[in-house]
Amino acid sequence: IASFGTAFKAPTFNDLYFPFTGNPGLDPEKSRSGEVGLRGGHALGAWSANLFETRIRDLIIGDPANFFVSANINSARIRGLEFESDARLGAWRANAALTLLDPENRTDGPNDGNRLPRRPRQSLKVDIDRDFGLSSLGMSMLAEGSRYDNPANTQRVGGFATVDLRAGRQIAKNWLLQARLVNLFDADYETVDYFNQAGRSGFITLRYQY
Numbered sequence: 001i002a003s004f005g006t007a008f009k010a011p012t013f014n015d016l017y018f019p020f021t022g023n024p025g026l027d028p029e030k031s032r033s034g035e036v037g038l039r040g041g042h043a044l045g046a047w048s049a050n051l052f053e054t055r056i057r058d059l060i061i062g063d064p065a066n067f068f069v070s071a072n073i074n075s076a077r078i079r080g081l082e083f084e085s086d087a088r089l090g091a092w093r094a095n096a097a098l099t100l101l102d103p104e105n106r107t108d109g110p111n112d113g114n115r116l117p118r119r120p121r122q123s124l125k126v127d128i129d130r131d132f133g134l135s136s137l138g139m140s141m142l143a144e145g146s147r148y149d150n151p152a153n154t155q156r157v158g159g160f161a162t163v164d165l166r167a168g169r170q171i172a173k174n175w176l177l178q179a180r181l182v183n184l185f186d187a188d189y190e191t192v193d194y195f196n197q198a199g200r201s202g203f204i205t206l207r208y209q210y
Contacts (some may be wrong), residue, residue, distance in 0.1 A: 001039065001050075007031045015060055015070045023070040027058040037082075044087035054078045061117055064150045064193070073151065075106040076116055095127045105151060114153045118192065120145040122159075134170040139163065149193035160189035178205040 009029040016022050037050035059073040079102045086095040101123075103116035115121075122145040129138035143161040148154075165181040179202070186200040 002034075002036045004034045005032075007033065009060070011060060011070070018070075021062060021068050021070060026060060026070055027072050029056055029058050029060055031056040042085070042087075044089055045085065047085040048083070050082045052080055052082070059116070061151070064155060065152065073105055073107055073116070076104065077106050078103045078116070078119075091131045093127075093129045097125050099123045111151045111153075114151060115148050117149055117151055118147050118157075120147045120159065136166075136168045138166045140166075144191075147191075155193050157190050157193050160187055162187050162189070174209050176207045176209060178207060179203070180205075 007030070009031075011026040011028060014022065015026055016024050031054050033052065033054040035050055035052040037048060039046065039048040041047070054077070056076040056078070057074065059076045061071055061073060062068040063071040081100045082097065084095070084097040086093070088094075099122070101119060101121050103119040103121075105111045105114045105116055122143075124141075124143045126141045127138065128140075129136060141161065141163050143159070145159040147157050147159075149157050162182075163184040165184055166178065167180075168176055168178045171177050182201045182203070183197075183199055188199070189197055191197060
């Protein structure tokens, strides 16, 4: 497969006018993206591998060096490689996706060549599910490498891994009872510096599907 496209992203209302961090002078983002890839099958399912590159003008970020006031990065390039595979064995279903990323600030000045803020170089997600008649069980694992929180690459945020569990049961026609246990091992992690993510959490949902 091969594709090419352009994109335009206007600043949000909060980017422009949120108290203390809004910046009415922001320019919209403009980007060009290209992708080439291969897709195929194996004995248990399918696989794909994709190489992509995106070049962005006026990337919008919250700059920690300026109290998180929204700002533009004049020029940025995001280059990456994605691998994905799924498989099915009886009632078991599995999917794995690996992303390797090279997000680079290409603006002339002291930050030229630095990594773009809040983007890890590596991420891996694995989903495993199984059906038991009217019931289902599943697990998800997410692992991400370290990232930087600022354009100068002086505020490092460590990598992390989390595991989630889920279960579902159809209790009547059109009614589904679901339960989720998020961050099973109560990992202490951040994706933004000084903003802790939620610890171990449980959720129960009753869903009506017409």
